[in-house]
Amino acid sequence: MIHARSGPVDPEPDISVRPPLVRELFLVAGLFLVYKLGRLAANGHVEEAFRNAGHVWDLERVLHLPDEGAVQGLLLHGHTLVQAANTYYYYATVHFPATLVFLVWLYLRRPRHYVWSRRVLAVLTGAALALHLLFPLAPPRMLPAADLVDTGRVYGPSVYGDTPADDSLANQFAAMPSLHFGWALAVAVGLVVATRSRWRLLWLLHPLVTLLVIVGTANHYWLDAIVVTVLLSVAYAALRPPARTHRPRRAPAGQAAPPATIPAPGAYASGTGTQVSGTGAFEAGTGMCASGTGVSGTGAYGAGERTTRARLPGIRTRRTPELPARAPRAHARSGARR
Structure with a gap:
């Protein structure tokens, strides 16, 4: 008899579709630069931003959306909780690092999904920047009618400068749509599609926590998250995910796969x-x-x-x-x- 080994082997990533690393570094750096410049270009429209904020607040009341103050009331029960929320919202803590780690992992382990997710993020960010220019919007923490607390300034840490009109680090009037929530949702969906674990749906907790944070800290309205979700859905409809490749089932731990008899x-x-x-x-x-x-x-x-x-x-x-x-x-x- 002839015995042939047929044990399942975890296939290596398909490096034939992996883009050149140097080109991707320049591409991602260029997209990030455009993102920062686009947000700063929309800065300074103070009167229009506050006028739009009043319209958005009134529209949410007409649509019977939950009051942002109810979410903030849960955070204000303790200093530790509200500071943790401010830290989670901080760009250098979760927003940028989580997206960067997500892209690096896809590039190394799932090259096909990396190309797809990078295109989705680029389309989403470009559409969001266009809305920032066309529809400047003051966040609810600046709107007197909302009667919300600026948790970053009161409890710290704060992401933005003291004068919103002259803030050179970020555009405080770019609330619509929320890229905080949009990127978090894109990261979660990308991981759900690219992985096979039975627990992969837990990645959706990341955008859920992000949504509660951006609303509870009074940096965004509910409509900011709804609009970016619509934009992301359009991007997914236009850019189909890569097809799943069949993988042989692994043998149980400690048990060798039976040899095939020929x-x-x-x-x-x-x-x-x-x-x-x-x-x-x-x-x-x-x-x-x-x-x-x-x-x-x-x-x-x-x-x-x-x-x-x-x-x-x-x-x-x-x-x-x-x-x-x-x-x-x-x-x-x-x-x-x-």
Whole structure:
């Protein structure tokens, strides 16, 4: 018999579709630069931003959306909780690092999904920057009608400068749509699609926590998250995810996969019978060798001679022990009674 190893092997990432690293570094750095410049370009529209904020606040009341103050009230129960929320919102803590780690992991382990997710993030960010320019919006923490606390300034840490109109670090009037929530949702969806764990839906906790943080810290309205979700849905509709590749099932831990048995092409035969390869039984009266694919008379020799064994290409074979030769014995014809 011939034994071939058939244990499942975790396939390596398809490096043939992985983009060149240097090109991707320049591309991602360029997209980030455009993101920062676009947000700063929309800065300074103070009167329009506050006017739009009043319209958004009134529209949320018409749509009967939950009050942002109810979420903030949960955070204001303790200093530790509200400071943790401010830290989570901080760009250098979760927003940028989580997205960067997500892209690096996809680039190394899921190149096809990396290309798809990078395109989705680029389309989403470009559409968001266009809205920032067309619809400047003051956050609810600046709107007197909202009566919300600026948790970053009161409890710290604060992301923004003291004068919103002259803030050179970030555009405080770019609330619509929320890229905080949009990027978090894109990261979660990308991981759900790219991974196979039964717990992969837990990645959706990241955008859920982000939503509660951006609303509870009074940096965004509910509509900011709704609009960016619509934009992301359009991006996903236009950019289809890569097809899943089939992976063989892994053997349980500590248990080796059973070897596949392939019948040998030849066997030893005596003058009166032939051994069927892979079964260990003799088929009397045939005088021929049965192979794994059909009956063949070329693989058998007379009594006491060794059978020539053909090797299948690429398969390791195991030597069959030689059977002792047996002398032929005469058979009496039926009907001749001694």
